[in-house]
Amino acid sequence: MKQTRKFMSLSLVMMMVLLALAACGKNTAGTNAGGSSAAPTATPTATPAASVAPSASPSGGTTASGAKLEEIKKRGKLVAGVKFDTKLFGLKDPITNKVEGFDIDIAKALAKKIFGDESKLELKEVTSQTRIPMLNNGDIDMIIATMTINEERKQQVDFTDVYFKAGQSLLVKKGSPIKSIADVKKGTKVLGAKGSTSVKNIKEKAPECEVLEFANYQDAFTALKAGQGDVLTTDNAILYGMMKQDPNYVVVGDNFTDEPYGIAIKKGQTEFVTYVNAFLKEIKDNGTYDKTYEQWIGEKPKK
Numbered sequence: 555m556k557q558t559r560k561f562m563s564l565s566l567v568m569m570m571v572l573l574a575l576a577a578c579g580k581n582t583a584g585t586n587a588g589g590s591s592a593a594p595t596a597t598p599t600a601t602p603a604a605s606v607a608p609s610a611s612p613s614g615g616t617t618a619s620g621a622k623l624e625e626i627k628k629r630g631k632l633v634a635g636v637k638f639d640t641k642l643f644g645l646k647d648p649i650t651n652k653v654e655g656f657d658i659d660i661a662k663a664l665a666k667k668i669f670g671d672e673s674k675l676e677l678k679e680v681t682s683q684t685r686i687p688m689l690n691n692g693d694i695d696m697i698i699a700t701m702t703i704n705e706e707r708k709q710q711v712d713f714t715d716v717y718f719k720a721g722q723s724l725l726v727k728k729g730s731p732i733k734s735i736a737d738v739k740k741g742t743k744v745l746g747a748k749g750s751t752s753v754k755n756i757k758e759k760a761p762e763c764e765v766l767e768f769a770n771y772q773d774a775f776t777a778l779k780a781g782q783g784d785v786l787t788t789d790n791a792i793l794y795g796m797m798k799q800d801p802n803y804v805v806v807g808d809n810f811t812d813e814p815y816g817i818a819i820k821k822g823q824t825e826f827v828t829y830v831n832a833f834l835k836e837i838k839d840n841g842t843y844d845k846t847y848e849q850w851i852g853e854k855p856k857k
């Protein structure tokens with residue numbers, strides 16, 4: 555009898571130890587998954603495993619007035635979807651792990667407006683292809699990521715007013731015979747990013763060329779440098795960033811599209827769009843916008 559009791563209590567202790575170990579394992583996995591959203595090489599379909607906070611707003615388009623802003627304030631930080639691969643707009647330094655650029659400074663200024671503190675901001679990496687699904691999944695509060703406002707996207711998300719005016723252009727190796735869009739012909743290999751307007755536009759403007767699509771802009775640029783294509787196409791401002799990274803590459807020809815950038819917000823949060831529009835007007839009026847523009851783009855913004 556004594557023996558049986560001893561055996562039973564021993565197995566109980568063992569079971570508890572096993573349970574505790576299992577719980578530990580789960581915690582570790584959860585933390586890693588949450589942290590992985592910052593990986594600069596996210597695949598187009600990847601979304602961070604852990605969302606920031608359970609959404610307080612009701613699902614669909616029935617969000618009460620101002621509910622989104624309240625949710626952000628309660629959480630204590632703004633979660634912005636930004637590029638990690640785009641010099642001048644949002645680029646993650648692999649050594650310091652800092653993400654910097656024009657879009658990042660806009661996000662910081664908005665965090666400052668909401669909290670009085672620009673550091674109350676979490677930056678999550680999006681690519682051209684992952685940004686809309688991540689917004690609509692509730693992983694991020696907004697997209698500030700070189701995103702063109704267009705009719706097709708307006709079916710899926712709402713946009714603020716235009717905060718940056720870009721246009722599509724071409725990047726080639728110095729000395730390339732390609733001087734403008736007219737030289738992009740049958741047999742020309744054009745590199746671009748999946749989910750961007752750039753790849754769609756080039757297929758319309760030069761339907762005979764061959765388009766190779768990459769998960770992000772650094773991969774596309776690496777491919778250009780490796781000779782996998784003749785030309786890389788996207789917005790001029792993004793291409794200027796690449797020129798800065800490697801002066802052996804130059805932007806050629808005029809812009810052949812208009813790419814007005816907007817901040818994307820999940821549908822049904824019209825009060826929040828109004829709030830962000832008021833913020834954009836405020837930073838334009840108080841000089842913050844021009845200062846940021848000159849810092850990253852190096853010239854005065856075109857009015």
Ligand code: GLU
Pocket residue numbers: 682699700701702747749750751752788789813
């Ligand atoms: N502005 C274009 C777009 O929204 C190209 C830049 C990008 O891929 O983010 O698709």
